[in-house]
Amino acid sequence: MLSVKMAIRNIRRRKIRSLLTIMGVAISIAAIVGVSAISVGMKHDIKAAIGGSASLIVKSKSAPDPISSAMDQSIEYKIKKLKYVKKVVAVWFNNRVVQVDGVSYPIMITAVEHGDYDFIVGSKVIPIKGHLPRNGEIAFGAQAWRVFNERTKLKIGEKVNLQGVVLKLSGEFKTSSQLANMCAITTLKSVKPIRGNTISCLFIQTDKPDYVKKEIERKFKGVQAISTSNAVKSMLNNLKTVELAAIALTSIAGVVGALGVSNTMLMSVLERRREIGIMKAVGATKYDIMKIFIVEAIILSLIGGVIGVVLGSVGARVVIYIISEVKGTSISVMITPSVIIFGIATAVLIGVISGIYPAWKAARVDPVKVLRDE
Amino acid sequence: MKYVIEMKNVKKIYRNGSEVVALKGVNLKVKRGEFLMIVGPSGSGKSTMLHLMGALDKPTSGTVKIMGNDISKMSDTELSRIRRDLIGFVFQQFNLIQSLTVLENVMFPMALAGRADRKKAVEIIISCGLTEEHINKFPSQLSGGEQQRAAIARALANDPEVLLADEPTGQLDSKNTRRIMELFKSINEEGNTVVVVTHDISLVSWSDRTVILQDGRIAAEVTSPSPSDVAELVSG
Numbered sequence: 269m270l271s272v273k274m275a276i277r278n279i280r281r282r283k284i285r286s287l288l289t290i291m292g293v294a295i296s297i298a299a300i301v302g303v304s305a306i307s308v309g310m311k312h313d314i315k316a317a318i319g320g321s322a323s324l325i326v327k328s329k330s331a332p333d334p335i336s337s338a339m340d341q342s343i344e345y346k347i348k349k350l351k352y353v354k355k356v357v358a359v360w361f362n363n364r365v366v367q368v369d370g371v372s373y374p375i376m377i378t379a380v381e382h383g384d385y386d387f388i389v390g391s392k393v394i395p396i397k398g399h400l401p402r403n404g405e406i407a408f409g410a411q412a413w414r415v416f417n418e419r420t421k422l423k424i425g426e427k428v429n430l431q432g433v434v435l436k437l438s439g440e441f442k443t444s445s446q447l448a449n450m451c452a453i454t455t456l457k458s459v460k461p462i463r464g465n466t467i468s469c470l471f472i473q474t475d476k477p478d479y480v481k482k483e484i485e486r487k488f489k490g491v492q493a494i495s496t497s498n499a500v501k502s503m504l505n506n507l508k509t510v511e512l513a514a515i516a517l518t519s520i521a522g523v524v525g526a527l528g529v530s531n532t533m534l535m536s537v538l539e540r541r542r543e544i545g546i547m548k549a550v551g552a553t554k555y556d557i558m559k560i561f562i563v564e565a566i567i568l569s570l571i572g573g574v575i576g577v578v579l580g581s582v583g584a585r586v587v588i589y590i591i592s593e594v595k596g597t598s599i600s601v602m603i604t605p606s607v608i609i610f611g612i613a614t615a616v617l618i619g620v621i622s623g624i625y626p627a628w629k630a631a632r633v634d635p636v637k638v639l640r641d642e
Numbered sequence: 643m644k645y646v647i648e649m650k651n652v653k654k655i656y657r658n659g660s661e662v663v664a665l666k667g668v669n670l671k672v673k674r675g676e677f678l679m680i681v682g683p684s685g686s687g688k689s690t691m692l693h694l695m696g697a698l699d700k701p702t703s704g705t706v707k708i709m710g711n712d713i714s715k716m717s718d719t720e721l722s723r724i725r726r727d728l729i730g731f732v733f734q735q736f737n738l739i740q741s742l743t744v745l746e747n748v749m750f751p752m753a754l755a756g757r758a759d760r761k762k763a764v765e766i767i768i769s770c771g772l773t774e775e776h777i778n779k780f781p782s783q784l785s786g787g788e789q790q791r792a793a794i795a796r797a798l799a800n801d802p803e804v805l806l807a808d809e810p811t812g813q814l815d816s817k818n819t820r821r822i823m824e825l826f827k828s829i830n831e832e833g834n835t836v837v838v839v840t841h842d843i844s845l846v847s848w849s850d851r852t853v854i855l856q857d858g859r860i861a862a863e864v865t866s867p868s869p870s871d872v873a874e875l876v877s878g
Contacts, residue, residue: 269755270746277741546737549698550751550796551726553719636699639733640689641806 270323270545275564278536279571287531290572293618296525299518299578301603301611302584304440307511307606308447309588309600314503316445322357322471322496324481329492330634335361335376335467341467348482355473358464360456368437369420375412376451377430379459388471391444391451398424398439403457405438406430409449411598413440428452432462515638522614525572526622533565533626537633544630545638554631561630565623566616573615577608643710646804647672647695648833652704654690664690666858667704672804672837677830679846680839681872682855688839690810697724697838698730709803726754730797734809736789737803738781744792745777751799763799770795771825787818793823804835811842823848846849846872 279286290482326347331337344358360379367371378388380400385393393400401407406428408416418424428435435458443449456467472493474480481493537544552560581603592598647670652666664687671677672695682688693699694706697790698721700714707713709728713721725731738747748763767777770791771869781789792811797805806827819842827848830836846852852867853860854875862875 270742270758273746274739281741417859426857507680542737543739543741546739547732547750548722549696549725549731549733549737551729551754551800553754555719556722556754636693639693639698640727 271560271563272567274560274568278540278564279568282430283417285532285535286568289528289568290575292528293525293569293572293574293615294579296518296521296523296618297573297611297615298583300520300614301580301607302575302587303518304512304607304610305581305584305601305603306599307507307514308604309602310507311431311504312391312602313445313447313600314507315500316443317447321387321390321473322441323477324472324484325494325496326470326472326484326491327468327494327500334359334365334494337468338466339469339491341465343491344467344470346488347470347472347484350480350487351478352474352476353472354475355387357381357387357471358456358467359388359469359471360459360466361468362459362462362626364430367491368416368422368426368429371416371419372454373415373419374481375408375413377454377459378448378451378458379454379463382455385441385453387473388450389443393441393443393448395439395441398437400441401435401438401454401458403455404436405458406435406452406454407438407441409451410440410442411446411449411592412452430459430462433459444600444602446592446600449598467546489519525569526618529565529568529618529622530626532568533623534629536564537561537626537630540630541633542638542641544633545635548633548635549639557631557633558627561627562620562623565626566619569615569619569622570612573612573618576615577611580611622640643674643777645671645707646674646676646709647837648705648707649691649694650693650705650707652694652701652706654687654694654699655702656763662709664858665694665701665720668855668858668860670860672835674803674830674835675833676835676839676849677827677850678868679852679867680833680855681839681852681876682842682861683876684841686855688810688841688855692806692808692837692839694722695719695804696729726751728803730794730800730802730805731830732797732807732810734812736781736793736813738793738796740781740787743778743780744772744784744795747781747792748796748799751796755800756780759801767792767795767797770798771821785818786813787821790818790822791818791825794822794829798829798834802834804837805829807836807838809840810828810838811840811845819845838867843872843876844869 298306325334327337329341341358344356348356357380362377366379380388385584422436424438426441428437435454461554477495481495484493588601597637649668649670652665652668656662656664680688692702697708697713705712708724744812745763748767749758752758764777772791777800811822826836846867851865852872864871
């Protein structure tokens with residue numbers, strides 16, 4: 269307890285120096301937290317893009333991906349009857365020029381049954397204006413809404429022309445998947461005049477994806493079942509390289525922060541040689557002295573870490589917002605508890621590592637030499 | 643145990659570029675409950691002797707035993723424990739830890755020993771002549787005399803076997819010098835062993851025994867000394 273008190277008072281006594289050191293740590297932690305939040309967000313987007321909560325996706329064998337695939341909906345009812353299949357959701361994807369109030373814009377339409385919006389996105393679909401579309405209605409994701417709204421004032425209830433069918437705008441929605449936020453969603457029935465009996469793919473939930481995949485591919489010719497976990501895995505593997513490079517670059521920031529703390533602590537040890545000598549004279553062991561200085565380094569870094577987590581969270585959002593403004597596409601920034609814990613833990617690690625050498629120097633101060641200088 | 647500290651043929655040489663022989667074979671035994679004073683001109687080896695008695699340093703040759711423990715055979719950590727549990731140090735410059743309050747300074751050695759006791763710390767502070775209003779002040783907010791009282795309280799924190807003071811009145815005026823010596827006397831009368839190093843011969847009458855150190859050797863020893871006795875021996 270006394271060592272914590274001493275540390276806090278010593279940090280406060282040298283305000284400017286402490287502040288500069290803390291900011292050094294804060295900036296490095298901000299970089300680390302920012303990159304982690306974006307990387308977690310990207311992983312989330314990939315998982316959502318590949319099948320939401322589904323464990324298998326069934327598409328036509330000839331199509332390169334589920335979005336460009338086309339199948340007859342009759343397969344849905346047959347697959348529903350298979351063993352171990354818990355849930356089957358038919359999805360129709362279509363890239364279509366949509367017209368509102370004379371303004372045209374190409375947009376990805378995703379059609380499912382009314383209750384299945386959350387399932388295909390893999391997270392909660394939240395209406396922020398109006399409600400989620402029922403039959404005869406359509407809703408825009410937040411990004412899509414913004415793009416239209418820049419050109420024409422959108423109103424709930426107004427006509428949306430899909431070139432083949434006209435639907436009512438039911439509202440605007442938001443999800444944690446930036447990809448979904450760029451889409452429009454509607455029900456399968458609403459787009460029946462365009463699609464007839466065609467669907468793009470089926471999202472399947474099962475506890476035994478390997479068995480069900482084999483069964484489907486054995487029973488139905490011309491279709492392919494993709495395990496989403498495998499697809500996600502291979503995508504995430506590609507992302508790993510990028511992630512590792514990002515971690516390597518941000519660790520440079522961490523090293524810079526650690527050097528700052530180390531430098532400050534070394535100066536502190538030099539200035540407090542006398543105090544260290546006295547502490548030893550009254551009975552402090554080498555380990556007691558080391559503890560006092562490492563605690564101080566950890567507290568300095570921890571304050572920097574907390575500021576860094578806040579700075580990094582805000583910073584990452586701002587950076588991604590600017591990119592989405594410029595480029596029109598966006599990715600998620602996710603400040604999860606694990607991102608925060610990672611940031612704080614890195615700060616503590618910086619404190620320990622940068623405190624060891626100064627603490628060791630402090631522990632070696634010879635009390636006799638210091639006292640003889642009186 | 644009759645003797646708190648035993649020094650036998652102690653030599654101490656500092657090698658720091660040139661060789662300085664600080665002690666040239668000192669024999670001294672400090673009895674339990676004794677008030678001992680070590681006087682001598684500067685450079686006579688007084689502080690070196692005190693540092694050895696306080697387990698801050700090891701002799702170059704000879705033996706120093708503190709409560710029977712031969713310090714030359716001990717590791718740094720063991721020496722720290724001896725200082726923490728058996729020794730109380732008081733310095734000329736008071737040497738309180740500036741970032742801690744009076745109470746925290748007194749509790750610091752207690753905390754090192756793993757027995758921080760606020761109530762006991764306050765009792766010791768009060769017994770050293772400070773008041774309740776001093777305990778939460780920082781050293782820089784106190785006068786020299788008050789700081790020295792706080793430093794003595796810190797030295798007493800872990801009930802040491804011996805209190806070692808290096809020129810404890812060197813920074814104080816005559817009024818505060820008297821008060822601090824009275825405090826040492828009362829601490830001694832409660833049964834504590836006190837060793838004071840000073841170059842101020844006028845203080846020797848406070849002691850039971852005074853040792854005169856000259857040029858790294860014990861030149862003379864006087865029991866129940868008066869300043870004039872000692873002055874004679876020093877000049878002679």
